[in-house]
Amino acid sequence: MLNKRWVSIGLVGVVIVLAAAAWFYWFDFSKPASFPANEQLMEKMNKVLPTAAVKSIQEHVQVDERHVFVPFVSEEGRYGVSYWEWKKNKWKLLYINNAGEPRLWKINSNDPSTFYIVWNSHPGDKVSYMKFYFIRDRGSQGHDGIETYNPKIQLEKKVTLMNKSYGVLSMPADWLAIMKSLQQAGNPNISDRLIDSVLPNNNNFYFGFISFDQSNQEAGIMNSVNGSSFTNGDINLDYISILNKSKIEEPLEQ
Amino acid sequence: MTINYNFAFSFQLIPIISLILAWCVIAIIAYRMMKKLQVKPKTWKALVCVLVGLFSFSINFPSLWDTPIKISILPLGVWILYAFLKRKEGCWVTYRRFAWLGFWANFIFLVAALIAVPIQNATYPKNELSTYMSTVENASIRSIHPSGEKSVLDTDTLLKQLHNMSQEKIQGIQWYQEKEIRSEQSIKRNERFPYQLFGTSSKWGSGLYPIIYLEADGKGILVTAPQKQLYFRSDESLLKGEE
Numbered sequence: 001m002l003n004k005r006w007v008s009i010g011l012v013g014v015v016i017v018l019a020a021a022a023w024f025y026w027f028d029f030s031k032p033a034s035f036p037a038n039e040q041l042m043e044k045m046n047k048v049l050p051t052a053a054v055k056s057i058q059e060h061v062q063v064d065e066r067h068v069f070v071p072f073v074s075e076e077g078r079y080g081v082s083y084w085e086w087k088k089n090k091w092k093l094l095y096i097n098n099a100g101e102p103r104l105w106k107i108n109s110n111d112p113s114t115f116y117i118v119w120n121s122h123p124g125d126k127v128s129y130m131k132f133y134f135i136r137d138r139g140s141q142g143h144d145g146i147e148t149y150n151p152k153i154q155l156e157k158k159v160t161l162m163n164k165s166y167g168v169l170s171m172p173a174d175w176l177a178i179m180k181s182l183q184q185a186g187n188p189n190i191s192d193r194l195i196d197s198v199l200p201n202n203n204n205f206y207f208g209f210i211s212f213d214q215s216n217q218e219a220g221i222m223n224s225v226n227g228s229s230f231t232n233g234d235i236n237l238d239y240i241s242i243l244n245k246s247k248i249e250e251p252l253e254q
Numbered sequence: 255m256t257i258n259y260n261f262a263f264s265f266q267l268i269p270i271i272s273l274i275l276a277w278c279v280i281a282i283i284a285y286r287m288m289k290k291l292q293v294k295p296k297t298w299k300a301l302v303c304v305l306v307g308l309f310s311f312s313i314n315f316p317s318l319w320d321t322p323i324k325i326s327i328l329p330l331g332v333w334i335l336y337a338f339l340k341r342k343e344g345c346w347v348t349y350r351r352f353a354w355l356g357f358w359a360n361f362i363f364l365v366a367a368l369i370a371v372p373i374q375n376a377t378y379p380k381n382e383l384s385t386y387m388s389t390v391e392n393a394s395i396r397s398i399h400p401s402g403e404k405s406v407l408d409t410d411t412l413l414k415q416l417h418n419m420s421q422e423k424i425q426g427i428q429w430y431q432e433k434e435i436r437s438e439q440s441i442k443r444n445e446r447f448p449y450q451l452f453g454t455s456s457k458w459g460s461g462l463y464p465i466i467y468l469e470a471d472g473k474g475i476l477v478t479a480p481q482k483q484l485y486f487r488s489d490e491s492l493l494k495g496e497e
Contacts, residue, residue, distance in 0.1 A: 138445075140426035148483045149426035149476065151447035151467050153398045174396050177452055184463040185480065249443045251401035252435065 032066050032086035041070060044093050045082055049230040052080055052098045061168050063116055067107055071120040071166035074098055079122045079165050080227065083235060094235040099227025100166065102130070102209050106236040112171060112179040117207070117240065120166035122223030127211040129160040133243060134175045136182075136205040153178060153205065154249055179205070208241040210248070218244055267459025268374045269367075276366035280304065280359045287351055293344070300352045307331040307356020323368075326360040329353075378460045383419055383486050385457050386464045386477045390416060392453040395468055395493075402448025402470070405493040412492050419475065419486040447476050468492065 036044075038057045045054045053075040061069040066086035073079055080098040083105065084091050100120025107114035121127045138152035157172050171179070182205065213219040221242070284304060288295065309331030315323040332353045339346040378385045395407045434443035447467035456462040467476040472491030477484045 138430060140430035142427050147424045147426035148478075149424055149429050149447075150478070151398065151476070152445050154400060154445075155398065156400070174398075177396060178398065178450060181450070181452070181463070181465055185465045185478065245440050246436075246438055247441070249400065249434075249441045249445075252433065252442045252444050 026089065030089055035060050035068055036091055045096055048093055048232050049096045051228045052096055058166060063168055069118050069168050071100065079120045081118065081120045092233055094233040095229065095231050095237060097227045097229035099224050101221060101224045102240045104207055104238040104240055106238065109236045112176055115171050117169040121161060123165055124223040125211065125219055125221045126213050127161055127219050127221065128214045129158060129212050131210050132157045132159065132169065133208040134205065135208060152249065206241060208243040210243050210245065265459065266461035268370050268377060272366040272370035276362050279362055280355065284352065284355060293348055295348050299349065303335055303349045303352035304356040304359065306335050307353035308359055310357055310360055324364060326357065329357040332357050378457055380482060381421060381484065383416060385460060386462060386479060387416065387454045387466065388457040389455045393451055394453050395449040395451055397448055398450050399445035399448040401444035408492055408494045411490050415488040415490060415492065419488045422485050422487050424483060424485045444470060446470060
């Protein structure tokens with residue numbers, strides 16, 4: 001009698017678990033439907049952020065199977081950005097901004113290979129190319145006669161804006177290798193330590209960029225900043241620091 | 255729902271062995287207790303009592319080693335079990351020894367951890383480069399700073415030098431303040447360690463994922479592990495095409 005009852009409880013449990021798994025699968029792992037047409041996108045964008053006043057859509061840039069970057073132009077001639085994700089069985093607008101200064105889109109913040117730098121540079125800023133930087137500042141510490149040192153990491157990636165105001169940059173191989181090594185080393189090996197690491201923090205790296213015009217002068221990007229934006233979902237977007245050449249190290253002449 | 259598939263599992267051989275041995279000792283003691291008892295308790299119930307008995311209030315003492323010394327003081331798990339079992343006739347008398355075994359097991363774990371420390375240090379000496387760089391055949395370098403010229407790692411020399419490199423003092427503050435020429439236009443400065451080494455692995459079972467930098471002259475190696483940073487120098491340059 002008791003056994004029978006346990007069996008039926010067990011069966012019901014299994015069915016519930018399977019149904020939940022199927023539900024999650026349907027929601028989160030189903031194959032994305034084709035991306036909506038421009039009219040539907042614009043309708044959604046203007047509803048979420050009326051000030052965006054989207055006039056035309058420039059392109060659907062497929063970042064990965066379930067993430068799309070949609071740059072747009074507004075009625076007032078602003079160049080904006082919108083981020084879309086296939087979620088809960090539909091294409092969801094995650095974030096919209098009517099200015100397109102570069103941002104770092106972390107699709108999965110634990111996995112640097114899903115990081116993308118995304119921008120839509122206003123043509124009025126006359127940016128001809130941008131240099132993106134991956135930086136960790138030099139650091140040193142000394143106490144109790146023991147010194148430690150962290151070398152400066154400074155890597156550069158040049159991106160030329162060829163007839164396109166917008167773009168998506170995936171992490172260069174060197175940046176990715178370094179980020180992954182820092183991430184792995186950052187995992188403490190022994191749990192519940194009492195002593196904090198004696199080393200300066202390894203992981204405080206950041207991203208930056210400088211815009212240049214045709215004559216290789218640093219370009220101001222007045223038209224690509226200070227947009228109005230709306231966050232409509234779960235998205236990890238980091239700022240990318242606006243740097244200038246006086247902050248970038250160059251090798252000493254021999 | 256995001257899945258964290260980047261979870262780095264660090265495999266530490268010695269702590270795992272010591273943990274398994276400690277559990278074996280606890281199992282043997284529990285088995286002997288069972289044998290001695292007239293009224294045979296249910297095995298799974300005894301097991302639950304041991305597990306609950308483990309729960310205790312403890313104080314951590316910082317130690318000279320990486321493992322803090324954790325001393326259990328209050329047998330919280332034992333009290334919880336007592337509260338549950340006292341009402342049932344004879345139950346507490348039978349099972350209390352297993353609850354107490356759970357509490358004392360904390361000390362068995364402590365002893366195991368303390369025994370593991372010297373073994374750990376002997377197997378994975380903290381001041382030896384070979385602990386951090388054991389396999390180097392597939393090693394390569396990547397430049398991490400514009401002053402790192404396009405050089406190639408000389409794996410043969412690295413293999414030869416690996417056991418002959420001498421440990422030296424890290425001059426972190428001096429290195430930080432190295433020569434630089436600042437102007438409004440730029441900073442001109444070389445990085446002392448402009449390369450990072452990839453493709454090496456630490457000694458098997460150490461669980462270490464050190465970050466290893468190579469000095470501009472190709473002769474210095476800076477190893478950064480979570481608890482320690484070490485600096486080694488070789489007589490020969492580990493870079494190809496460098497003077």
